[in-house]
Amino acid sequence: MICINHPGIKPRRNADRARLSARSGARVPLRRSLTLIVVVTAAAIGGCGFRLQGVTDAMPVETAQTYLATDNRYSEFYDSLQRALRERGASVVSTEQEAGAILRILEDNAGQRILSVSARNVPREYEVYYLVTFSLEADGRALIEPESLVLTRSYTYDETEVLGKSAEETELRQSLAADLARQVVRRIAADRNVVPTT
Numbered sequence: 001m002i003c004i005n006h007p008g009i010k011p012r013r014n015a016d017r018a019r020l021s022a023r024s025g026a027r028v029p030l031r032r033s034l035t036l037i038v039v040v041t042a043a044a045i046g047g048c049g050f051r052l053q054g055v056t057d058a059m060p061v062e063t064a065q066t067y068l069a070t071d072n073r074y075s076e077f078y079d080s081l082q083r084a085l086r087e088r089g090a091s092v093v094s095t096e097q098e099a100g101a102i103l104r105i106l107e108d109n110a111g112q113r114i115l116s117v118s119a120r121n122v123p124r125e126y127e128v129y130y131l132v133t134f135s136l137e138a139d140g141r142a143l144i145e146p147e148s149l150v151l152t153r154s155y156t157y158d159e160t161e162v163l164g165k166s167a168e169e170t171e172l173r174q175s176l177a178a179d180l181a182r183q184v185v186r187r188i189a190a191d192r193n194v195v196p197t198t
Helices: 009-046 074-086 160-188
Strands: 065-069 091-093 099-117 122-138 139-156
Touching: 074 091, 074 099, 074 122, 074 139, 091 139, 099 139, 099 160, 122 160, 139 160
Parallel strands: 065 091, 065 099
Antiparallel strands: 099 122, 122 139
């Protein structure tokens, strides 16, 4: 039988302990380095203005319950604006009496115009445009006076692909409406009287 206190075993155990201690000690600086990298990267991203999905600016407290006043509830912009408000934590209510703020869509127009034609006077390039005018009020006072925004996109026209170009025009108009809705919400969020969203 070998005694566990044999002198020849102790150095091996001590060596094992030393190796384990060295490995454990190496992990600590590594963890600290990784943590530092994450913190520095997050700070750099924030400094560039990048925001993670779901992290948004605060909205005015009055817009927690918002009523959209418009003559056209079937436009691409109206649908996009509802989504944009809800993504920021606001509730879109069905009556003015329920609302803390009234967002008025005073103008909601989209269309296209010819940019260039061929030698045979056939359109070669079109520009799709979307124009909106809006205002925001709460408790009978104007938070945002009427403002207009317009966005445009252009696309080439091929008379042999009429159906495809019609679909492209529709997609461009929807994209413009979504961009305009985000701009309107950002403009509202720029108001000074704000509280964090939940």
